Amino acid sequence: MEAAPPASSRPSLGLPGDPRFFARKGPFSIAAIAEAADCTLQPPRNGRELSDLRGVGPLQSATPADVSFLDNRRYAHLLDETRAGAIITSPAFADRIPEHSAALITKAPYLAWARAAALFHPVLPPAPGIHPSALVDPTARVAATAAIGPFCVVGADAQIGEGTALGAHAVIGEGVSIGERCRIGAHVSLSHALVGDRVTLYAGARIGQDGFGFAVGPAGFETVPQLGRVVIHDDVEIGANATIDRGSMQDTVIGAGTRIDNLVQIGHNARLGRCCIVVSQAGISGSTELEDYVTIAAQAGLIGHIRIGAKARIGAQCGVMSDVEAGADVIGSPAMPFREFFRNVATLRRLSRKPDKES
Amino acid sequence: MEAAPPASSRPSLGLPGDPRFFARKGPFSIAAIAEAADCTLQPPRNGRELSDLRGVGPLQSATPADVSFLDNRRYAHLLDETRAGAIITSPAFADRIPEHSAALITKAPYLAWARAAALFHPVLPPAPGIHPSALVDPTARVAATAAIGPFCVVGADAQIGEGTALGAHAVIGEGVSIGERCRIGAHVSLSHALVGDRVTLYAGARIGQDGFGFAVGPAGFETVPQLGRVVIHDDVEIGANATIDRGSMQDTVIGAGTRIDNLVQIGHNARLGRCCIVVSQAGISGSTELEDYVTIAAQAGLIGHIRIGAKARIGAQCGVMSDVEAGADVIGSPAMPFREFFRNVATLRRLSRKPDKES
Amino acid sequence: MEAAPPASSRPSLGLPGDPRFFARKGPFSIAAIAEAADCTLQPPRNGRELSDLRGVGPLQSATPADVSFLDNRRYAHLLDETRAGAIITSPAFADRIPEHSAALITKAPYLAWARAAALFHPVLPPAPGIHPSALVDPTARVAATAAIGPFCVVGADAQIGEGTALGAHAVIGEGVSIGERCRIGAHVSLSHALVGDRVTLYAGARIGQDGFGFAVGPAGFETVPQLGRVVIHDDVEIGANATIDRGSMQDTVIGAGTRIDNLVQIGHNARLGRCCIVVSQAGISGSTELEDYVTIAAQAGLIGHIRIGAKARIGAQCGVMSDVEAGADVIGSPAMPFREFFRNVATLRRLSRKPDKES
Known part of the structure; x- marks a missing residue:
């Protein structure tokens, strides 16, 4: 059998939609x-x-x-x-x-x-059926048109809706419910969660694990039981290798239509409204709430227990330490209005140059 | 078979501890x-x-x-x-x-x-036994009360202690040793590592891969062999999709009781003391040392080859470029004492407003 | 069977190259x-x-x-x-x-x-062969000296080159081509991609999923089809749990010899030149281009649609919002020359102290 030629020797097709893919x-x-x-x-x-x-x-x-x-x-x-x-x-x-x-x-x-x-280039519906290598608990309810990929594990009492596809190696925990026409990527782990319809979870997303909760005990830290769930509403997308912890006392909630990018972290009890955007590598700490249509740019970080008003926009790498008003545009660490941030940048540049001019 | 109803149409139970989970x-x-x-x-x-x-x-x-x-x-x-x-x-x-x-x-x-x-809501002990779909090398030593989940792979000469549970799809490399009553999450990969007792690794954690080490050679970068291990002491927790590289010449060490959150990166040869806390998306570069009880807040980054004194607290998004004294509280990028940071913020705000007042 | 002794009770060998590993x-x-x-x-x-x-x-x-x-x-x-x-x-x-x-x-x-x-401590070549638990599509072309690990899934028409090894649970999508002597880590997912020779992908890397692209429609966000590929040239390394999205209209390209660390995010249509270095937790937004020999330090973030000149160095946590000239050294958020950044730091420190001295 001949070896595959290296990619570097292939002619670029130059156009999108490579028929191999x-x-x-x-x-x-x-x-x-x-x-x-x-x-x-x-x-x-x-x-x-x-x-x-x-x-x-x-x-x-x-x-x-x-x-x-x-x-x-x-x-x-x-x-x-x-x-x-x-x-x-x-x-x-x-x-x-x-x-x-x-x-x-x-x-x-x-x-x-x-x-x-x-x-x-339409996305074709998955071919229905349970791959023979998958392990589906006999008490799980898998819809007839769902597609369960190779080596998937579906736990007891889990529910998988019509037209939903699980990629290879997806692990769905006991009692988890997934709605219709969802796409669950390869290697996803999903536990302690209720998932709506038309939700996409990309490869390696981790949903429903314990939040980061512990108390100082006499012999070190003691884990605080994390007794909430993750509730993901309809039409949500969650990026590759993103992590969403389940709630401790309340649920972690992702509102309908919200889009979360790769490598985002969402802490326990966080509540995101409808149609929010959270860009790659941003982090939302525990118990923080986003109202609807909030945008969080890449690598921004939100402290816990704060509230971000509707349609607020949080800039890239922003460090948000307190509530943000609806409609506000903030950036910087600590967060401040865009205009103030760039005025500060200009002020500091001017002041740093002064000594040279004066000398 | 009927489809699962979407999560969005479910009544919220309002109380933690959903019996499904x-x-x-x-x-x-x-x-x-x-x-x-x-x-x-x-x-x-x-x-x-x-x-x-x-x-x-x-x-x-x-x-x-x-x-x-x-x-x-x-x-x-x-x-x-x-x-x-x-x-x-x-x-x-x-x-x-x-x-x-x-x-x-x-x-x-x-x-x-x-x-x-x-x-x-007690955490129940795992049901002992090796799932028939798991692949356990005949030379591996698995304790009688350990639980090996579906599709796990346990390499040659690996050891799994009493009461330890491996989640579905966990991959344990050759020679790895895991102590008693550990919980290894789904999809974890663990190699070149010695793990103590009562350690929890959450889903998708990557432990023991090569550190980021390469030298400039005549034809590009050449990989430097990474010949150390990862040593994880008792009672450690490591978050979902976190990454801990093995050492190059020495071991990467995580001290007893330390808690590491999701998506944290720890570079080769880093040494963390006892009961440190490293919050989500923080990064610790190679060969840096944390003494005991150090706290690293979310998204902070530590350069390599520095030392952080006991009980120091590194603020969120902090960029630490040099040693930090025991007990210090630092924030900002570059890191500085909390008081200095917030004084700087106030100074810059005042100076940026001045021109308007003077005009 | 006796339990494994905890790691904490083992004598440290003190020398690298533990023969277990x-x-x-x-x-x-x-x-x-x-x-x-x-x-x-x-x-x-x-x-x-x-x-x-x-x-x-x-x-x-x-x-x-x-x-x-x-x-x-x-x-x-x-x-x-x-x-x-x-x-x-x-x-x-x-x-x-x-x-x-x-x-x-x-x-x-x-x-x-x-x-x-x-x-x-040489790296031994993998033992050739397809593990009996792996699922390789009959139309895939796997070279005779390739090694396909347990529970791997290799899709239709995929190609795996001579001497290439897939770790346990790797999932290779339809039509993907991988060259010779590559090392694909455990739990990797790789789709819509052409991969050269001697490429290493570490555990949990996510390559080829949809980019973060959607348009505002009347009923919420609508996904924009992502019709490009990921093209990875020879001698590239990509770290654990890193994410590289495929292009939307053009390809996402990683140039020969480039090294990408753990938890890095690379957005759709990004193009990295030869022998670039991207350190842990950095993020490169969509359609941004790096010329050759660019270094991006840890946790830096690059906005989309910009160009970074050859041999430029982007400092840790840097926030890059516009083009960077070849050979430049920048740091800060927003990015500025190293000298300017540290002059700003000194200026602000001086100005914040002044009031105390004057009082």
């Missing part, structure tokens, strides 16, 4: 794409007739058979040389679309892009 | 609880006779059959409306306990709470 | 070691004849039969009492080598040490 549908007419993506169609200004489109690609490598996308002003110069057959963009860039490309205009180009890309 | 004992008399928790009993001031108690709960939701708890002044207002049958608290709050509740008074209320909660 | 070769003559490590031999000044050497050890515990090593001035005082038979060091320390020790002099002592240590 992604399903592909189409081609689709530009009208069908405009409808799926909820865009207004502006045909090529040079009168070119559009053939059906075959895929998606970035401006640099898209061919005349591809749909591309522009949302960020930083990349607008790529319009000058793109060969893309159609370009999803906002009204602001409509005039700059090359004359050989159709424009698909929308006020929400990123959303439109998501839908167009999903049209060409 | 936790064992339950009792009821217990107030006297038995007072004894287990080492508290002084102060009966209800309204003369009410106490029935046996059935569980534990937070002040908000505890019933007259539950024991509750108050330690943090922040939550003292909850005393006004609680229905709890008995409340564990410190002498400072004894007067504020409602007249219908018994008070369980102690100078160590959190410890007392831990013990009361463990009385009602 | 490491292979051992030798003894070797000093000349053979000098040749393997590319050093100039300086015999003991006291005329002692050297026997063959049996192992390696730190200066504190090395015996006359061991090779030791000194590179860091901080540890030079250990030369005064060492019993080591031979010491690898740089010309700067040659005079301070004790008269009973041979000196092995080189301008690259750490590299020489790596090679000497590898001589005594």
Whole structure:
């Protein structure tokens, strides 16, 4: 048997959607794409007739058979040389679309892009069934259309809903309930938890283990029993190797639609509202509450027992030591309003230069 | 088969100790609880006779059959409306306990709470035995009362002590020794390590892999052999997805009673003393030493080759670039005494405002 | 069966290379070691004849039969009492080598040490073969000398090269290609990826999952299809529990020879050049590019869509919000040149003290 050639010797395909890894549908007419993506169609200004489109690609490598996308002003110069057959963009860039490309205009180009890309590369439903190597307790209730991967372990009285897929090696503890159409990644461990519908847990996520609770006893630390659960509402996503501890006296709660990135830590009894965003490597300490639509940027840290108001935005690496008002934008460690932070930076730079000027 | 209902449609039980996830004992008399928790009993001031108690709960939701708890002044207002049958608290709050509740008074209320909660919800010993799906090398020595979970892999010459439980999918490398009554979580990988008694490793912890050591060679980096071990003393806990690299020339050592939270990184040759606390997402670089009772708060980072004196406290997000004296409290990046840090914050705020006032 | 004795009661061996965990070769003559490590031999000044050497050890515990090593001035005082038979060091320390020790002099002592240590403790090639418990898809191509560990899952059309070893429980997704002589740790999950030769992935690394991409839709967030791959070039190492998301429209690329430490996060579409170093718990956001030989110290964070020039060095905990020039040394959050950062620290300290002096 011949060895696999090293990746470094492979020609780059240059386009997304490598068929080794992604399903592909189409081609689709530009009208069908405009409808799926909820865009207004502006045909090529040079009168070119559009053939059906075959895929998606970035401006640099898209061919005349591809749909591309522009949302960020930083990349607008790529319009000058793109060969893309159609370009999803906002009204602001409509005039700059090359004359050989159709424009698909929308006020929400990123959303439109998501839908167009999903049209060409749909996520296929998992093949139902329990892999023969999986260990499913006889008292567990697994829906007929659920897919249980190889070497999974499903504990007593656990419930797995319709259309839900467990990746290889997932471990689902006793009594855990998972709703419908969830995707549980490889190597996930999930215990002491109730999970809603359409929830995605990425590989290696750790959900439901004991919180970090101990008291000082005469001979060292003594563990405080962690008697709560993790409650994950519908449409939540939790990133790879993220950790969410179960509550001690109350539940740890993740509100519907919230998105949590890789390597995030969420402590016991924390409560996140609806549609929050928590970016990679951020940490939320025990008993802290986020109202709805809060954004926590990467590597930010929140002390315990505080409350973050709705739609507040916590900047990257921010260290939050007290409550944050709804709608506030804070950054720095300790956290302060964005304007104050950057004014401080400027002040300190000015003061540090002074001595040189005066000498 | 019917699908599992989504978590979001379940009524919240409101009380900890969901029987799907936790064992339950009792009821217990107030006297038995007072004894287990080492508290002084102060009966209800309204003369009410106490029935046996059935569980534990937070002040908000505890019933007259539950024991509750108050330690943090922040939550003292909850005393006004609680229905709890008995409340564990410190002498400072004894007067504020409602007249219908018994008070369980102690100078160590959190410890007392831990013990009361463990009385009602004991951790059951694992059922001994080797799961038929586990792969245990014939040369490994597994104690008769140890529990080896499904799909575990135990390497040659490994030792597993009495009462120790390995969760599903744990991988124990060749020659590793684990003491008695340890709990090794699901998906843990443990190699090149000697582990004491009553040690808990949470799911996904990575113990014993190569440290980050390489030298610049003519054709790129060359790996430096990592020839030490990880030595974990008795009563240590290590959090989910935490990583502890083995030593290069000396051992990486975790002292007895030390508690390490989720997603913590500990580099090769680091040495932690007894009863240290390392909170989530903190990082300790190679060859750094912590004396006993050091606390490292969340997301703090310690450079390599430094020494942190006994009982020093390193604040959240602190960046420690040099030795810290015993008993010191430091914060900031670079680390400085707490007082200096907050004085700096105030100074900078004042200076940044000045120009506006002067104009 | 008797219980395993606790680690805490074991005598420390004091020397690296515990035979329970490491292979051992030798003894070797000093000349053979000098040749393997590319050093100039300086015999003991006291005329002692050297026997063959049996192992390696730190200066504190090395015996006359061991090779030791000194590179860091901080540890030079250990030369005064060492019993080591031979010491690898740089010309700067040659005079301070004790008269009973041979000196092995080189301008690259750490590299020489790596090679000497590898001589005594070589990494043995894995025993070829597919463990009977592993699940390898019939369409996967596994080289004859590859080693597939217990409970591994290898998906359809995956390729595993000659001499490559998969640790227990590794999960290799459909279509993934892995080159020759790679080492894939226990519990790794790897999907949507092309991997070169001699790549090491440590336990629990998560490679190829969806990036953190979603758009705001009328009913909450909608996932943006992540249609790129992860391309890992030759000689890369990726640490335990690190996470590397696949690209959305382009590939996430890790350049040849790059070393990534534990718990690092790399976002979708990021591109790292050759021989970069990314230390533990650092995070690189989506679409950011590192040119060659960039160093990112521990816990640093890079915002998305920026470019870091060749040989730039990003300090620990640095928060990088904009491009960094080639060769620059930056630290702080926001990032600034090292000199400016420490000047700021000094300025602020001085200004915070002033009021006390003036009063």
